[in-house]
Amino acid sequence: MGAARTPVFTANFGSTRQWVAGRxxxxxxxxxxxxxxxxxxxxxxxxxFSRSGTFRAVRRPDGNxxxxxxxxxxxxxxxxxxxxxxxESRVRLPSELGAWPAIWTWLDGGNEIDxxxxxPDNPDLLELSNHVKGGYRxxxxxxxxxxxxxxxxxxxxxxxxxxxxxxxQVFADRRGVGRxxxxxxxxxxxxxAGRYHPAPDRDVSEMSYEVAYLRVxxx
Numbered sequence: 473m474g475a476a477r478t479p480v481f482t483a484n485f486g487s488t489r490q491w492v493a494g495r496x497x498x499x500x501x502x503x504x505x506x507x508x509x510x511x512x513x514x515x516x517x518x519x520x521f522s523r524s525g526t527f528r529a530v531r532r533p534d535g536n537x538x539x540x541x542x543x544x545x546x547x548x549x550x551x552x553x554x555x556x557x558x559x560e561s562r563v564r565l566p567s568e569l570g571a572w573p574a575i576w577t578w579l580d581g582g583n584e585i586d587x588x589x590x591x592p593d594n595p596d597l598l599e600l601s602n603h604v605k606g607g608y609r610x611x612x613x614x615x616x617x618x619x620x621x622x623x624x625x626x627x628x629x630x631x632x633x634x635x636x637x638x639x640x641q642v643f644a645d646r647r648g649v650g651r652x653x654x655x656x657x658x659x660x661x662x663x664x665a666g667r668y669h670p671a672p673d674r675d676v677s678e679m680s681y682e683v684a685y686l687r688v689x690x691x
Contacts, residue, residue: 477689478689479687479688479689480557480688480689480690481551481553481687481688482685482686482687483525483659483683483685483686483687485522485523485524485525485542485659485683486519486523486524488547488548489547489548489549490544490547490548490549490551491522491523491542491543491544491547492542492543492544492545492546492547493516493517493518493519493521493522493523493540493541493542494515494516494517494518494521494522494540494541495515495517495541495543495546496515496541496543496545496578496658496660497545497546497578498543498578498584498658499513499515503515503541504516505536507665510664510665510666510667510668511572511662511663511664511665512535512536512537512570512662512663512664512665512671512672513529513536513537513539513541513660513662513663514532514536514537514538514539515539515540515541516538516539516540518538518540521538521539521540522540522541522542522659522660523542525682525683525684526680526681526682526683527539527540527541527542527573527659527660527661527680527681527682527683528540528661528678528679528680529571529661529662529663529678529679529680530677530678531672531676531677531678536663537663537672539660539661539662539663540660540661541658541659541660541661542658542659542660543578543656543657543658543659544656544657545578545579545656545658550656551656551657551688552579552654552655552656552657553577553628553654553655553656553657553688554628554653554654554655554690555628555629555630555649555650555651555652555653555654556627556628556629556630556690556691557627557628557688557689557690558625558626558627558628558688558689558690558691559575559587559624559625559626559628559686559687559688559689560623560624560625560685560686560687560688560689561575561587561623561624561625561683561684561685561686561687562621562622562623562624562683562684562685563575563588563621563622563624563681563682563683563684564619564620564621564622564681564682564684565590565592565616565617565618565619565620565621565622565681566590566592566618566619566661566679566680566681567592567618567619567679568592568672568673568676568679569592569593569669569670569671569672569673569676570592570663570664570666570669570670570671570672570673570676570679571590571591571592571661571663571664571672571679571681572589572590572591572661572662572663572664572669573588573589573590573660573661573662573681574586574587574588574589574590574658574659574660574662575587575588575624575657575658575659575683575686576589576657576658577655577656577657577658578655578656578658579654579655579656582603582604583604583649583653583654583655584601584603584604584655585601585602585603585604585626585628585633585649585655586599586600586601586602586603587600587624587626587635588600588622588624589601590616591664591669592618593669593670594669595616595617595618596612596613596614596616596617597610597611597612597613597616598610598611598613598616598622598637599611600635600642600643602633602645602647602648602649604647604649604650604653605645605647605648605649605650606647607633607645607646607647608645609635609642609643609645611635611637611642611643613637613638613642615637615638616637621684622637622638623636623637623638623639624636624637625637625639628649628653629648629649630648630649630650630651630653631646631647631648632644632645632646632647632648633645633647633648633649657686657688659683659686661679661680661681663679
């Protein structure tokens with residue numbers, strides 16, 4: 473059992489071999505902006521926005537926000553999660569309205585599984601989504617809230633994607649990802665433009681969330 477639990481990927485956010493900063497093909501033309509997705513992000517390569525594991529966003533004079541994003545896509549190692557993998561992470565949720573943290577997967581315009589998304593205007597709610605085959609759950613939890621630490625675990629099963637929050641299974645979508653699924657990892661902090669969730673208050677100029685660890689186990 474010990475060998476089966478050995479991670480095949482342990483995130484070192486400071487590693488330029490593992491992660492590319494400030495660019496993602498999940499954004500039009502690789503970024504830096506994505507207004508069509510109701511985002512105020514302006515992705516930046518500045519390591520202070522992502523490389524420490526604290527993902528930051530800072531208001532710009534033009535109304536957008538410099539924002540941190542890391543992806544394994546395009547990196548030297550080019551790590552991809554695949555069917556059967558289990559991802560584990562621990563995050564501290566942001567407090568500011570407009571903050572939109574997420575850990576998710578992406579490949580060639582799709583293959584997206586959202587390990588989590590969070591919006592502080594719904595303080596006790598995590599969004600868990602399988603965009604590959606259409607399963608999702610809005611999970612409400614008294615242990616979830618602005619500034620709280622949350623343990624996340626997702627199994628990317630061929631027939632069911634399964635999510636755990638703080639050690640408790642909370643959703644099995646019974647849709648899965650199929651046998652040949654694979655995708656790159658993305659960790660980022662977006663900023664809402666106000667269509668679906670409130671934009672940041674005018675007196676707020678900075679926000680952040682933390683990722684204490686992220687690892688992938690391949691049984």
